[in-house]
Amino acid sequence: MIACATCGNEYEKAFTVTQMGETLTFDSFQCAIHRMAPTCAHCGCRVIGHGVEREGATYCCDHCAGE
Incomplete structure (x- = not known):
């Protein structure tokens, strides 16, 4: 499992988001928004x-x- 880029949590249902060539892994939409919005x-x-x-x-x- 890969750790969340925001909180460091390791979650089996994590997902990745690619924005402007950078791909990050998150465990929740909340963490993705906090980091990328x-x-x-x-x-x-x-x-x-x-x-x-x-x-x-x-x-x-x-x-x-x-x-």
Whole structure:
């Protein structure tokens, strides 16, 4: 078994995600999101959906992009 790239847990149902040429193994979607999802430039939350991009920054919503 391969250890989770975020928490180090070894889990028989782990999965891999490839992003921009880097492949990492995770034991849960929570760990994958924590490691790979972008962070809102205003409030700091993880952007799980589409988000909003403005002037090279990523935001979780239009409200944060406007702040």
